[in-house]
Amino acid sequence: GAAQIRLRGIVSASMSNQPLVYVDGVRVRSEPYPNPSVVGRRSNNENESPLNDIDPADVDRVEIIKGAAASTLYGTEAAAGVIQIFTKSGKVGRPIWTLETKRGMTQLQPFAPDPAPYFYLDPWLRHGQQQQYSASVQGGADVLKYFMSAARERATGVLPNESLNRSSLRGNFSFTPLRDLVLAWNTSFSSSHISHVAAGVNPSSFVYNVMRQETNFVSSTDTAAISKTLNQRFLSDVDRLVTGLTATYSPYSFWSSRVTLGYDNATNVITQLRPYGFVLQATGDLNLENFRSKQATADVSTTLNLNIGSGVTSNFSLGGQLVDNS
Numbered sequence: 001g002a003a004q005i006r007l008r009g010i011v012s013a014s015m016s017n018q019p020l021v022y023v024d025g026v027r028v029r030s031e032p033y034p035n036p037s038v039v040g041r042r043s044n045n046e047n048e049s050p051l052n053d054i055d056p057a058d059v060d061r062v063e064i065i066k067g068a069a070a071s072t073l074y075g076t077e078a079a080a081g082v083i084q085i086f087t088k089s090g091k092v093g094r095p096i097w098t099l100e101t102k103r104g105m106t107q108l109q110p111f112a113p114d115p116a117p118y119f120y121l122d123p124w125l126r127h128g129q130q131q132q133y134s135a136s137v138q139g140g141a142d143v144l145k146y147f148m149s150a151a152r153e154r155a156t157g158v159l160p161n162e163s164l165n166r167s168s169l170r171g172n173f174s175f176t177p178l179r180d181l182v183l184a185w186n187t188s189f190s191s192s193h194i195s196h197v198a199a200g201v202n203p204s205s206f207v208y209n210v211m212r213q214e215t216n217f218v219s220s221t222d223t224a225a226i227s228k229t230l231n232q233r234f235l236s237d238v239d240r241l242v243t244g245l246t247a248t249y250s251p252y253s254f255w256s257s258r259v260t261l262g263y264d265n266a267t268n269v270i271t272q273l274r275p276y277g278f279v280l281q282a283t284g285d286l287n288l289e290n291f292r293s294k295q296a297t298a299d300v301s302t303t304l305n306l307n308i309g310s311g312v313t314s315n316f317s318l319g320g321q322l323v324d325n326s
Helices: 068-074 076-080 206-215 223-230
Strands: 020-023 026-028 059-065 082-087 093-106 128-140 144-156 163-178 181-196 233-252 255-274 285-309 312-325
Touching: 020 076, 026 233, 026 255, 026 285, 059 068, 068 076, 068 082, 206 223
Parallel strands: 020 082
Antiparallel strands: 020 026, 059 082, 093 128, 128 144, 144 163, 163 181, 181 233, 233 255, 255 285, 285 312
């Protein structure tokens, strides 16, 4: 689910209160993906977060900018603050490999008083399984440094039809063709396939029919009769590509200039299918939404660092940014 991130509280009545997010200098989508309830209005009403597309194992550090500094550096859209995520980069030396695997289990805890601590969901509850596998390599020489990673995640929920399958790839490269010039190319791709159980407040919802018991819409408390409402699919497929090229030119120790070009392309396909012969709608139906978000950015800046003396320094920066959303 998409977390509501607030760095300075509610700062605007008309603009987004979600902070801007930058990954390796490239502005990326920060608003949640569309709510699946707008498609057929039978889902679990849960937005998905674009931050889920970033593998935490790839993150080197996170920096927060808020207040007047955020608006000054990134414009009025940054009134709610800026989150800057920096992923790992290459280092001079022999290749260093990292392999990691994780396994876990999810168990639902009672959330209602007796005699129905699980709101009658007991016959369908299960232990959710989680598996994560990742590998990365880091190294390089003075001219070329690299960091590459791959990850795979699989999980099932505590209820039927709940599952997650996610794969991600990343390649970060830095090239120094001249002593004063560094070129950095950072690219990541992730693909997520998520299946939800029908959990909305509507006649065909599995959870709703279980909890209503004798007054449900299948007119039965029998497990087999209610299980027929599971014969429907709520799918969300997200593919995400983020790439950026940064050129840093530092002819002197007190002066440097930087140019960053970036592109963020996200697609989210939401599918809700009740097949022909569905228990509460014999004709069945299909609802489909294709959402696409494209964001291109260009950032140019030059910075002058002056040592005034007696431990006093002054930094003067001049730059501009261009963002194109579609």
